[in-house]
Amino acid sequence: MVTASPHRPDGRPAPARQATLGESLRRNGVSRRGFLKFCAATASMMALPPSMAPAIAAALESARRPSVIWLSFQECTGCTESLTRSFSPTVENLILDTISLDYHHTLQAAAGDAAEHAREAAMHANAGEYLVVVDGSLPGPGANPGYSTIAGISNYDMLMETVADAAAVIAVGSCAAFGGLPKASPNPSGAVAVQDLVKDKPVINVSGCPPLPMVITGVLAQYLTFGKLPELDQYNRPLAFFGQSIHDRCYRRPFYDKGLFAETFDDEGAKKGWCLYRLGCKGPMTYNACATMKWNGGTSWPVEAGAPCLGCSEPDFWDAGGFYDALSVPPGNSGDMLLAAGAAGVAVGAGVGLLARSQAKGAAKQHQTVTAEELEQKL
Numbered sequence: 001m002v003t004a005s006p007h008r009p010d011g012r013p014a015p016a017r018q019a020t021l022g023e024s025l026r027r028n029g030v031s032r033r034g035f036l037k038f039c040a041a042t043a044s045m046m047a048l049p050p051s052m053a054p055a056i057a058a059a060l061e062s063a064r065r066p067s068v069i070w071l072s073f074q075e076c077t078g079c080t081e082s083l084t085r086s087f088s089p090t091v092e093n094l095i096l097d098t099i100s101l102d103y104h105h106t107l108q109a110a111a112g113d114a115a116e117h118a119r120e121a122a123m124h125a126n127a128g129e130y131l132v133v134v135d136g137s138l139p140g141p142g143a144n145p146g147y148s149t150i151a152g153i154s155n156y157d158m159l160m161e162t163v164a165d166a167a168a169v170i171a172v173g174s175c176a177a178f179g180g181l182p183k184a185s186p187n188p189s190g191a192v193a194v195q196d197l198v199k200d201k202p203v204i205n206v207s208g209c210p211p212l213p214m215v216i217t218g219v220l221a222q223y224l225t226f227g228k229l230p231e232l233d234q235y236n237r238p239l240a241f242f243g244q245s246i247h248d249r250c251y252r253r254p255f256y257d258k259g260l261f262a263e264t265f266d267d268e269g270a271k272k273g274w275c276l277y278r279l280g281c282k283g284p285m286t287y288n289a290c291a292t293m294k295w296n297g298g299t300s301w302p303v304e305a306g307a308p309c310l311g312c313s314e315p316d317f318w319d320a321g322g323f324y325d326a327l328s329v330p331p332g333n334s335g336d337m338l339l340a341a342g343a344a345g346v347a348v349g350a351g352v353g354l355l356a357r358s359q360a361k362g363a364a365k366q367h368q369t370v371t372a373e374e375l376e377q378k379l
Contacts, residue, residue, distance in 0.1 A: 035057065036054075036057055039053045040053040042218060042221050042222075042225075056225045059225040060221065067100045067102050067129065067131070068102065068130065068131045069119055069123070069130055069131070069132050069133070070103060070104035070132075071133070071158065071159060071162060072105060072106055072136055073134065073135070073148055073150075073159075073175075074136045074137045074138055074148050074175060075135045075137075075173065075175050078173070078209065079135040079173035079176075080106050080135065081210065083213050083216055084107075100122075103118050112151070113151075116151050127165040129167050130165075130167060131166065131170060131223065132162055132166045132168075132170070133169075133170045134159065135171075135173045135175065136173070136175045136180075137192060138155035138156055138159060138191065138194075139156065139189050139190050140156065140190045140191070140192040140196070140197070143189060143190025143191075147189040156197070159197065159198070160197070160198075163201055166201055167201075168201060168203075168229055169194060169198055169201050169202065169203045170203075170204045170216075170220075171193065171195065171203060171206065172206050173206070173208060173209060173210055174208060174313060174317065175209075177235070178193050178207060178314075178315040179193045179196075179315075181318050183316075184319055195236060202229050203236055204229055204230070204232065204236060204237070205235055205237045206219060206237065206241075207235070207237060207314070208288060208290075208313045209310075209312035209313070211313070212288070212290065212295070214293050215241045218241065235315065237313075241288070241289045242289070244289075245284060245285070245286060246282075246283035246286045246288055247284040247286075249291035249292050250283055250291050251291070253275075255274045255275040261275050261278045262276055263279075264279075270306060276306075276309075277326065279308050279324055279326070280310075280323055280324040280325050281308035282308070282310060282311030282314070282317070282320070286309050286311040286313055286314050287313065287314070290309070308324065310323050
């Protein structure tokens with residue numbers, strides 16, 4: 001939304017002044033107190049001292065709405081669903097409402113040529129300043145471009161054209177960040193991650209299947225506040241959200257340290273909330289903020305609901321073995337050794353995570369594959 005503008009001395013209308021984020025939030029009924037609470041939470045999640053909250057508030061209040069172009073490629077729309085279904089109304093939603101989301105073919109009203117013209121107009125009007133958000137992997141340049149197209153344009157061509165004048169790229173969800181399900185073996189479409197193709201722009205990976213809504217908005221808030229992107233980990237994920245493992249943040253961790261594990265989903269240990277490590281929990285090798293931020297307005301998260309962590313924010317998690325097999329420690333003597341250490345009350349979470357990462361490829365080679373023809377013969 002823009003405000004009315006006065007005329008120039010020559011009678012021509014002056015360029016309309018774009019409303020600031022603070023003005024937009026006030027128009028939407030956000031109280032000063034609610035806004036400051038959001039800024040304090042944002043500072044905390046960015047690992048900044050509480051004294052930075054007023055600076056964040058001042059920067060956000062005066063910030064102009066950035067142009068955002070959202071591209072959806074080989075995806076299930078789960079990332080968009082996650083974002084739009086966060087509890088409403090929330091300041092996070094309003095911040096997204098007050099960015100200029102100029103193209104999102106799932107949410108926008110325009111269709112066909114009008115939709116593509118909107119994308120092109122946003123690129124030209126905001127060259128060098130707009131953000132590109134991508135969810136979904138895409139067929140690489142060596143794959144058949146017809147596997148995934150939008151408006152007759154291959155995903156690859158649309159991505160490279162759109163990011164050419166972008167300030168930065170945010171890959172939302174594990175498909176965009178690491179290839180996800182489309183890239184899983186045998187990868188028939190030749191799917192690749194965004195960072196495999198974009199080499200001349202900053203790429204921030206917000207992984208998860210789907211990712212946490214607050215992580216997406218947190219990255220946008222940091223960009224709005226400081227005009228720069230957050231500190232990243234080795235996988236280009238925001239360190240403030242992906243700096244600790246699920247295992248280290250999990251409320252079931254004390255049971256792990258005591259060697260108390262659920263053996264089945266309905267045994268006495270499961271009913272008492274014991275550790276789900278032996279039921280396939282990938283928490284020791286998975287880095288994300290699910291355990292602290294949770295879902296549905298901070299109501300719960302998978303482990304709290306009795307389901308083991310699937311490791312969905314890590315690269316190639318679809319190829320890491322059965323979800324309910326204890327493959328966070330690959331099969332072998334080392335697994336027995338570490339489980340025995342856990343039973344003895346020795347905290348080996350860090351060792352498990354390192355071992356799992358180093359042996360992930362070896363474990364993947366043990367998986368059996370089957371062709372469609374072989375399945376037909378068995379049926």
